[in-house]
Amino acid sequence: MRVFFLGPVIVLAALVLASLASRNRLDTEVSGSSYLPLVETRPITFTPIHSGLNIILLRMKNPNLADTSDFVFTLKDQANQTVRELNFSGRNIGDPSDVRLQFTPILDSANQPLTLTIISPSTSVKIENGFRAYYRTSGLSLNLAPLTRDPVFMVVWALLVFGLTRIPADPKSSPKLPLPANCTRRR
């Protein structure tokens, strides 16, 4: 029976490892619907929920990987002061790819409106009209949020696995042979 616990042990170990190995968590997600030329995009303003914002993930498209222009990414606060700035090249952009812009955590980012801009002379690179922002947790914590995203499946799956565990325990599934009349069961 002990082998039954192997699955839960492996899953729990993976959950702990995944939670502890990366302390980044999703803060804000704006789903994209289409790719737009850079010149048509406007600065995006959003308000992070958490402090410690340190990653912006943009989905960009560099057709045939041809454009090697320079790009400047900036995050500005309400007073239009540059909070973070990063330079990158078209060589970092695939067709398409997630461009991860990682910077020193903004310690007081919670509830502070930030404006995101990308400036470049590029004419061919396109950018999705959405983004993701991540923050860095200050301490170690288990990330249980993904486990709650599909409750219907989790219930069905749990019932299935539980049903399977009942099969070996069901005495009807492994009937005992009748003993000869002159024998007794050993205790």
Add this chain to the structure above:
Amino acid sequence: MPEIKRPLIVAAIFYFFIAPFFFHPDIKIIYYLSQFLSQGTVNIYQYIAANPDKALLGSFVYPPLSYFVMGLVYPVVNFLAGSGFTPWLGMGNDAVDIAGIFRYLFLIKTPLILALLATGWALSRISSRRVVLWIWFFNPITIYVVGFMGQIDILPVLLSVLALLLAKPKPFLAAVLLGLGAALKTYPLLLLPFLALLSTSNLKRSALIFLAGLSPYILLVAPFLTTPAFYSDTLTSGLTQRVLQLSLPLGYSENLYLVPIVLTGLLLAAGVLHRGQIHRLSAYWMAASLLPVVLSHFHPQWILWSMPFISLWIASKSDWLSLLLFSASFLATVFLFADKFLTWGLISPFNPQILFLPAFSNPLLQSLSHSVLVGVGLWISLCACFSSDRS
């Protein structure tokens, strides 16, 4: 039957329990491309070559039967998974941060877990030792390749074990099963000559068994031979290219290729020393499916090809040290590939941001662990092929 029921049920519980939580993009790509069968596409190689915009995640690199089998499975999985499933298949390799990820992973792995359980059942019919099932289901390699990655290699593995089960009473049927396996993934063709040599001492019968095995493969592959993309997609990827990379330079642009040397030696040993000795088939199949893999820069799932035969060998000899060294050196080698989907990516459904971390990479440590893997592979292959008893 009651003796095998417990390991089968425990394995089913274990694999269905872990299936939703571990992710590898390969199986998603296969399902994505196989969906085109439902849309009436028969020649996937030609279709992708003509519509490169559909090859978001790469081309179909397996023989055609894989496409047809997975294409028939796709509508069932799609129906159970719901409306978000097909769009998810078309997303990038890092598409784990979505609501239905556990449901999708569970459903796409379910047919493979059923094949894994069927392989266990077939092994239990070959060996009277119940421990073979525990070894097969609960060794780290099977868990990694089927439970974590969800690789379709379990399908030809099932056919190869069924072929082993039938090799003695029905060698022609066994050969046909190998041919069908080769139409899923080409490697069972490596096993076919050993079946032909070991199942009979009669040269004509050997040739007929060999042809019986080749026939289903050729029949299934023939319609695609006029498609150039079939060659470039299936024959230039995988083992066929990599087995020729381990070589010794002879000078004057000539090389000695070690894998063909080893396979030639095995073939001669089977044909000269052990002709007609069908009880040695499992040992030769282990050597023939293991040595070309460990002597190349392998994909992790390729090791699964030999695992049923290794399980039979370990169960008969209780050679636990070899199993321990083999599993540990396999995991060390694979974890040190510069591919984060073989490590962090597997547990990314728990925390998608883990994909921000770089892959582990240490060529020296990887080379050392790979060398140990080769050492153990040679040891168990030689012991199995040249041991004198019939166990």
